[in-house]
Amino acid sequence: MNLQAKTINWLLPAILLASASFSYAETAEEKGLAIAKQTKQSDIGWTDMTAQMQMVLRNSEGQESIRDIRMQSLEKKDDGDKSLSIFDRPLDVKGTAFLSFSHPGEADDQWLYLPALKRVKRIASRNKSGPFMGSEFAYEDLTSFEIEKYTYKYLRDESCGTEQCYVVEQYPVDEYSGYTRRVVWIDQSENRLHKIDFYDRKNSLLKTLTYAAYQQYLGKHWRPDMMKMDNHLTKKNTDLIWTDYQFNTGLSDADFNRNSLKRAH
């Protein structure tokens, strides 16, 4: 008994010392990973969410085209999140619904419901880099952030608007990603994303995503009302406008299966 207590007394300062020196020698990679973990950690506990998403697609001549999508997602503690998206506009795809079970580190399970045929179709989740609904957002830009999806490197601190940001480089693990890297600005006060620069497979700057009008929900979860994606190559852009965010609505696994896909209206 006594001996044990003594040992612990002796060990404790050693551990503290070790961890202190460790953080002192923290590499840029370790710091990048730590920031990612902190970002993910700070948003845990949102349970479930529903929201309306409007996409405004603009071509280089400024012509607009609109997509309206209803989103539902469910937080999963020991796996990736589940989500169901229902399309309202354009009208020819009205009632089309998309169900996704994401799995960090492996392929997601995805189904598409085609209302004209009443057909539920399992689809390949391999298509990460393709444009979502003809927009400047790729599928991979819209999936939930999971730590395992990237490796990291902290670059620097930099001011971003009124905030102070960490600037971190993220390298996609998935060989099918359309990017070599993303450079991400995360504010130090609330771990909110402010900006992402996307570098294509040839490592040249392709797109910039900026986040605006953050609001806090349940006193904890920050969500932007607006995300703007600019494609530097094509000069096209897409606004993603979020409205009617609701958390803790009581959704469960029963709302995310192939039967709920067919209920989409």
Add this chain to the structure above:
Amino acid sequence: MSLHRGNQYLTGLGLILALTAPTCAAVEFESYGKATTELRLFTEGAQFTDQSYNSNTSLSVEPTLFWHWNDNQDSLSFKPFLRIDQHDDERTHADIREFSWNHQGEDWELRSGIRKVFWGVTEFQHLVDVINQSDAVEDIDGEDKLGQPMINLSFVKEWGIVDLYLLPGFRERTFPGKQGRLRTELYVDQDQALFEAGNEALHTDFAVRWNHFVGDFDLGAYWFRGTNRDPILQIGTNGSDMVLVPYYEQMNQFGFDAQATLDSWLWKAEAIWRETDTQRYWATQAGFEYTFYAIHDSNADLGVLLEYGWDQRGKDANAIFQNDVSIGARLTLNDAASTEFLAGIIHDLDYGSSSFQVEASRRIGNKWKVSLDGRFFSAEDARDPLSTLGNDSHIQISAERYF
């Protein structure tokens, strides 16, 4: 004709709804739909008498009325359909595609009324898809279906989804009339239809289906007992005309479908075992789809498909896919207008005949979609079911307006 029977179900359904109608909860209503104009230009003169035209115009409209209440636990959908055809009186027709009340429980769902159900995974033929009758006068691809009255109870369990179907009443297949093109040499006289069942089209059918997914694999199996949706066409007379008379047998059918979704590969297989008074056989449709993503560093994807269809009855089969290889390609530009191109060829290894189809479609603005289709048939052997379409190769232009 068949609409009368539909009406009985409608009245029944109206009663159910009247009884369960919400007293306090707010009912939300939504309506939308589409109207289509279609022009078919045939490349050759007609093969049979009464078909003496080379172009045909047709209009169709399909509105949807949708109510939901009780926090989305209950909904009612009504989707009538109407087509008006320039030449073919049989193609001018109306149907109730959907008039259905849906009630959702914790892990179950009850769907009652006229509905459409799709089963299966393959693209060129929908072998296991048996619940709804084909609205064959609409198109030759078998994808247009007539609304089927049903009570469908669906359970979601850890080990899969189980669907029980009670199908009161049978819908007869529609066929092109005397003036229709894309038909058999003798036209089908639906008014003389014969049935094995004593209560004819009022026979109640039954089906049970299980489907589940395990990792990358989606699986389904079912048993169906009731009226065979595929009629046997017997020679008869209508006045001085020789005609075909449909005969609907009773059948027992087991069906299986599976898809493996592995990276860029989709491996698909469907199989049925069917037993009627006159025949007992296996048939399958199986193949793959492989997608090349972001071809040439563009946003476009190219999918290539290969499927094989086999029927144990061989040349005796009244099916098109008795020994047929199908090859297809799907090019999706992934642009704002959702531009898509499809091409497919179905080659019959027994008769050496082929049918070739190309399709191009895109959205215009937010409410219009236009498509251009071409279908070309080449069938020399008169014993081949496809040979009656030998002169019916055509180009189809259609414009869909969504509202």
